[in-house]
Amino acid sequence: MRKGAVLILLAVAVCMVFTPSAWGKNDAIKIGINAPITGDNPKVGEGSKYAAEMWLEDIKAAGGISVGGKKYDVEVIIEDNEYKAESAVRANTKMITEDEVMVIVGPQSSSQAIPAGDVANNYETPMISPWSTNPDTTNDRPFVFRGCFLDPFQGPVIANFVSDQFGFTKAAVLYDVAADYPKGLAEEFKKAWEKKNGKGSVVAYESFTTKDADFSSQLTNIKRSGAEFFFAPQYYSEVALIVQQAKELGWDKPIVGSDAWASADLLKLCGKGCVGLYFSTHYAAKGAKGATKAFIDRYNSKYGYVPDDVGALTWDSLRIVQAAIESLPKLTGKIKKDRKAVRDAMASIREFDGITGKMTFTENGDPIKCAVIVKITEEGEFEFHQSVCP
Template sequence: MKRFIVLIGLVMAMGMLVTACQPKGPETIKIGLNAELTGGVPVVGASCKNGAELAVEEVNNAGGLEVGGKKYKIELLIEDNEDKAESAAAAAQKLNAAGVLLMIGPNASRNAIPAAEVAEANKMPMISPWSTNPKTTIDAATGQPKKYVMRACFIDDFQGVVAAKFAINELGAKKPAVLYDVASEYNKGIAEIFKRTMEENGIPVVAFETYTTGDKDFSAQLTKIIQAGADVLFLPNYYTEVPLQVQQAHKLGFKGVIFGSDSWGAAELIDLCGAACEGYFFTTHYATDIATPKAQAFIKAYEAKYGKTPDDVAALTYDAFGLAFQAIQAAGKIDREAVNQALHNISRYEGVTGVMQFKGTGDPIKSAVVLQIKGGKFVYYTTAQP
C-alpha cells in the first residue's frame, strides 16, 4: 500500500514537472516544403530544396524571425512529392497534419494543382514558386480565385503570349509547330495558349502534336511536324525530355529554330543536350546576367553554399519564402488565418526574380525574360513586359 502511494505521488510529481515545462506558445515556426525530389524532374526538386534551405538558414542565422516582439526560429519540414499528382496531395496532407504554418510548393503544375485543392480545403496557406498553370490558384468549382493559394511566378496565359509574340517578331515564324506532353497540365496549358495567340495573329499552327509523360521516342510526331513544313518548333516541355526531342528532330532532318518555356531553365538541359540546343531560346522568370543588387546578393550566397548558379526554381523558391516571412511579420502572430490575410495584403514585393505586383488574387504581375543558349550558358536576350 505504501509503495502504491509512493508510486501515485511520483506520477503526480512527474505530471507537474511536465506541465511546468510546457511552453506558452510554439518556439519555432514550422514551414512545409512540398518538392519534386524524385520522379520526372529531380533537378527542380533539388533547386527548390536548396533555395528553401538558403532562405531559412539566412533567417535563422540572424537569430530568427521577429513576430510580435519575440524571435522564432524557422523549422523546415521537407516532403518529397515524387512528381506525382497523388503524392503531391498526400504530401500536402502530411504537412497539414504536422501543423505547418504554411506550405511552399509544389513546383510543377501537375503537382501544384492537386496540392492546392488540399491546401484550400484545410485552410493552409500555400505558395507555389514555379507553377505557372492558371488552374493552380483558381477554384475549379466556382471559377473564383482560391483563398489560400498564391504563387511567385507569372502565369501561362502571359508566358504563352510572350512565346508566340517572340516567335512572330523575332523568329519570323510563318509555319509554327508544337510538340507537347498532353498528360501534364503545364505543357498542355501553355501549348494551347500559344496556339490561340498564333491564330489570333493570323498564323495557323501547322502541326500540334502530343505525347505522354515518360515517353522517350518522338520520331512519329516529329516526322509529321517536318512533313508539315514547320519552320519553328515550340517545345513547352520539361528539361528531361527536351534534349531527346531536339536530338531526334535533328536526326530526322529538322532545320528550323526550336524554342521553349521556363521548364527549360535547368543547367541539366545543357548537360543532356550538349551542342544540339545551341542558339535556341526559351522564356523564363529571370536572368542572372541582368540581376538587381538584391538578386546579386542572392546569387553570391547561393554560389557560396552550393557551388553553382541558382536556376529559376531556386530563385522563385527563395522569393516564395521572402513573401512568407514578410507576411508572417506583418501578421504579428503565428496563425494561419492572420498570415493568409497578410499575404493577400501584400501589393508589391521586390524579389530576386523582379518586382511582383498583386492585385487581389494569388497571381503576381511580373515581367518575363527570353534567354538564349550560347556557348553552354543561358544568356539574356530580351525582356517582355506584361
C-alpha cells in the same frame, strides 16, 4: 478484461509518446516545402531545397522571425512529392495534419501544384507555389498563391517573340498531353499564335504521353507540316531527347521553349544540340545585378552551380511568406487562426521587390511580373535576350 485495459492504456501511451504535439509546447513556426526530391525532375527539387536551406540560414542568423516584437524559431520541413500528383497531395496532407505547418511552399510544377493546392485550400492552409504557371493552381482558391507569371501571359510572350525575332507565320507544337503544365501552355500558345497569324497558322499540334522516349513519328509529322519552327513546352530531360531526335530527322529550324527548360541540368543532358535555342523564363542569371547577383553568387559558391529559376522563385516565395508573417501583430499559437492570419497578410501584400523582379499581386493571388527571353550560349549559360513586361 484487465489485460485488455492494460493494452489500451499502453496503446494510448504509445500514441502520446509518438505525437509531436504532446512533446511539450513547441512554438516554432513551421514552413513546409513540397518538392520533387526524386522522380522525373530531381533538379527542380534540389533547387527548392537549396534555396530553402539558404533562407533558413538567414533566419537563424537573425535569431528567428520576429512577430510583434517576439522572436520565433523557424523549422523547415521538406517532403518529397516524387514528381507525382498523388504524392504531392499526400505530402500536403501530411504536413498540414501531422506536422501542423503554418505555410506550404511548393509544389513547383503545375501537374502537382493543381491537385495539392486543392488540399491546402480545403484545410485552409496558405500555400504558395513558386513555379506553377497554370492558372488553375490559384483559381478560386483564396488560400493558394504563386510566385511566378501565368501561362496566359507566357503563351503570348513566346508567340510575340517568335514573330518579332524571326518573322515566322507557321508554327508547330509538340507537347505532353498527359501533364497539366505542357498541355495548358501549349493551348495558350496556340490561342495567341492563331490570334496573331489567323486560323490554321498552327500547322502541326502534336502530342505525346509522359515517359515517352521516342518522338520520331510526331517530329516526322511536324517536319512534313511545313512549320517554320516548333514550340516544345517541356521539362529539361525531355527537351534533350526531343532536340536530338529532331536534329537526326534533319530538322534545322529553330526550336523554342518555355520556363521548364531553365534547369542547370539542361545543357548537361542536351549537349551541343541545345546551343543557340531560345526560351522564355523568369530570370536571366547571366548579367544579373544587385540582390539577384548576390543571391546567384552566394548559391554558386555554396552549391557549385548557378541557380535555375526554381531556386530563385523559391527564394522569393519564402521571402513573401516571411514578409507576411512579420507583418502580423502577434501569433496566437492556435494554428488554424494563425494560418488564416498569414493568408490574409499574404493577400494584402500588393507589391514585392524580389530577385526575379518587381511584382504586384492581383486579387486572385497571382503576381504580375515581367518575363525574359534567354538564349543558350556556347558555354551553356542562359543569356538575357529581351525582357517582356505585361
